[in-house]
Amino acid sequence: MNKLASPTPLYHRIYTVLRERIINGYYPADLPVPSEAELAQSFGVSRITIRKAMKILSDEGLVTRARGRGTFVTDHSQQHRLNRAVVSNINGLFNYLNTVGLSTTLRVISIDKSEAPPRIAVLMGIAPDAQIVRSVRVRDLDGRPYSLSIAYLLPEIGSAIQEDDLAQNNMIDLVQQAGARVDQVEQVLTATLADDYAAQHLQVPVGAALMRMIRVFVDARLGSFYLAEILYCADRYEYRVALRREPGQDFILDDIQSG
Template identity: 70%
Template sequence: MTKANSPTPLYHRVYAVMRERIVNGYYPDNVPVPSEAELSDSFGVSRITIRKAMEMLSAEGLITRMRGRGTFVTDRAQQSALNRAVVSNINGLFSYLNTVGQSTRLKVISLDRGEAPPRICAQMGIAPTTELIRSVRLRELDKRPYSLSMAYLLPEIGAGLTRQDLASTNMIDLVQREGAVVEQVEQVLTATLADEDAAELLQVPIGAPLMRVNRFFFDDKMVPFYAAEILYCADRYEYRVSLKREQGRDFHLDGSQPG
């Protein structure tokens, strides 16, 4: 299937491939997925390995085993509320963050003061030595790591935050409670790899692919006061954007405006 010296167990590699197939609609929901024997031949692994992978998928609620009928993909596998389209306005983003908050569980890793990474300082337009309020939190979905988030806030916004606040409330709600007005949000999505710390917290191998989302929040004077960096497990996160045609604003290759 893959290199024999891979640090990832065989059953977990089978699970990852099967999960990717399921969430992408590879298997119809009204047709049983291949049997353990068929999957064993397909992946070139033992049936015990396939069985462990299928048990993980079943525990996650992605498949249902029916005695005498076979194994089927569940409805929830392709209808996760966390994978819905995000519209390009602040209210849409806040609604999405609220959905994530209601669907996941927070674990506070740290809360302290110190410098942010240089790339964060550059985006916020502050000196690399600027002292910021820093927090690290882990989100869990279905009792498994879903995302790892790092927050960097100006002291006038984040000084009053406590670990108790961070364990129960979305950061965007906390900063607005502290009096911040969110006028604009800039968001950047990139692919990255798990370092030692991220790998341990997200329970993935070092070097595993991750999706990195950076969000920068600006106040009513267009001054950035809060930067968020979120790492998502690549097999558990999907980001969608819905693009709509603006009536009367069709694009023309010759540069002319619509008549």
């Protein structure tokens, strides 16, 4: 393992690798994970470093140490996965957002009305000087920040939403209660790096790898009324899409004749 050019402690980098392996089913639940000595040799580090990484995993409830038997992945470790499959339709997205809401807790950072930033105005198709309602929230999973969510809303929808509402409800529920109808959703997933603001709220170093999800929600009457920009810690987030073949929509290749 490269020990240079990283502000993150070595034991924490090993912890994130082991955590990803556990969550992705790398270690069978009925067999012990490699011993401290085996892991130390594999990563090329000291047993003390491995011990620190394993302690974090144990504190999170991802592994259990059994005296005389070894360390085992816990049965409920897979519950830490919020990467449920999402089919490519609005109902599938709503189900996913509901799952995230039930699995995490919310902290409201701010809510205010201001002028739409230029890039947000372009994405929403509104005037650069248009007023929008902006809210910032952090979702926590297992006592640690999971995502930083920034919502931009048209005033006719956002003005009806109070801070108390934001602390207890999914935004998608709040906008529908405010009178919006979700007829279309456009989303883009990209990789990015944490700036000082994101680093502060996600408790990661500046420059840490993040995943950015931008979703634009469209109402046939209102147009683009809500844009969500969500930043996820890259080591805690995986997004899946299940694609289904629609009946009668088979793609048939042309019969190409060679001369």
